[in-house]
Amino acid sequence: MPAKLLLFLVFVNVALVKGQTCIDTIETSIGKILVFSNQTWRLYDENKFDGVMNKRVHQFMTEKQQFKFNLNWNNNSYLSGARNDLGQMKDSVWVHLNGGESSEYFPPVSGIVTSTYKFRNGRQHTGMDLDLETGDTVYAAWSGKVRYAKYNEGGYGNLVVLRHPNSFETYYGHLSKFLVYPNQEVVAGEPIALGGNTGHSFGSHLHFEVRFYDATMNPEEIINFQTKKLKNDSVLVHSGLFRAGAKPSDHYYSGNKEVDNSTEDKGEVIKINPKPVVRASQAKYYQVRSGDTLSSIARKHGTTISQLCQLNKIKTSTTLQIGKSLRVK
Numbered sequence: 001m002p003a004k005l006l007l008f009l010v011f012v013n014v015a016l017v018k019g020q021t022c023i024d025t026i027e028t029s030i031g032k033i034l035v036f037s038n039q040t041w042r043l044y045d046e047n048k049f050d051g052v053m054n055k056r057v058h059q060f061m062t063e064k065q066q067f068k069f070n071l072n073w074n075n076n077s078y079l080s081g082a083r084n085d086l087g088q089m090k091d092s093v094w095v096h097l098n099g100g101e102s103s104e105y106f107p108p109v110s111g112i113v114t115s116t117y118k119f120r121n122g123r124q125h126t127g128m129d130l131d132l133e134t135g136d137t138v139y140a141a142w143s144g145k146v147r148y149a150k151y152n153e154g155g156y157g158n159l160v161v162l163r164h165p166n167s168f169e170t171y172y173g174h175l176s177k178f179l180v181y182p183n184q185e186v187v188a189g190e191p192i193a194l195g196g197n198t199g200h201s202f203g204s205h206l207h208f209e210v211r212f213y214d215a216t217m218n219p220e221e222i223i224n225f226q227t228k229k230l231k232n233d234s235v236l237v238h239s240g241l242f243r244a245g246a247k248p249s250d251h252y253y254s255g256n257k258e259v260d261n262s263t264e265d266k267g268e269v270i271k272i273n274p275k276p277v278v279r280a281s282q283a284k285y286y287q288v289r290s291g292d293t294l295s296s297i298a299r300k301h302g303t304t305i306s307q308l309c310q311l312n313k314i315k316t317s318t319t320l321q322i323g324k325s326l327r328v329k
């Protein structure tokens with residue numbers, strides 16, 4: 001693209017975001033990121049992203065069966081809005097959960113299970129409840145991209161939804177504070193929020209869901225919550241996974257007031273380079289506090305400014321945002 005045209009497009013984008021000035025642009029594997037003066041940021045060409053993070057799986061879901069299963073990229077609804085009924089899946093597909101198309105798994109919180117995926121008070125409980133204290137850090141279970149991070153009227157309270165490169169999504173409900181933005185990339189084990197008691201919740205806990213093409217499944221099919229490890233490195237995705245306890249259509253569209261504003265229009269497909277697999281156990285994060293500078297953080301963690309910039313895809317001139325996590329290792 002000619003530099004003049006690019007510059008023009010950047011300025012058009014700036015004009016659209018009222019009262020904010022674009023102070024930096026960063027190239028990442030998923031495209032250009034615009035950084036604004038109020039320390040928020042967003043992906044430059046997000047409207048072109050069709051939400052497909054795994055072409056192999058998506059090809060299987062859309063071509064190899066009687067039905068077409070959609071996977072929209074929707075920042076405004078907790079569901080992608082595709083209205084798939086996975087009970088209709090005719091075929092099955094192996095999907096990596098550890099290695100391959102996936103990062104390693106990282107337990108989202110360390111607390112014990114207080115409720116499982118089951119019928120509860122005449123309704124399907126669509127995830128696992130994990131114990132925590134309000135303010136405890138909640139971590140990304142796998143590397144991926146933030147699809148949704150906002151207050152949900154349907155009961156989840158403050159909710160983060162991550163989409164992962166293997167096409168699974170994970171849901172983190174009842175949070176007290178967000179540490180990530182929609183469309184942000186995260187790595188497994190990165191702090192994404194602080195736990196809480198928002199929404200339909202009586203007592204602080206994390207409501208954790210695993211979904212595939214919008215359909216919920218029992219997280220215990222793939223995760224051992226006692227040992228906090230995966231049961232297997234991969235899972236055979238088939239219609240039976242989504243039938244445990246209830247038909248998906250019985251529970252995954254109920255009780256939510258959000259409007260489905262997604263469209264069938266897929267737009268232009270952008271190429272996503274596979275993210276390097278990060279071993280969560282090696283990655284370390286630090287929450288930026290008032291008065292911190294890149295050099296003080298680097299000194300504190302025995303690293304260098306240029307290493308910090310490289311790890312976090314930022315420039316030395318980037319303004320640090322208080323409360324935001326920086327990867328230091």
Ligand SMILES: [Zn+2]
Nearest residue numbers: 127128129207
């Ligand atoms: Zn729950």
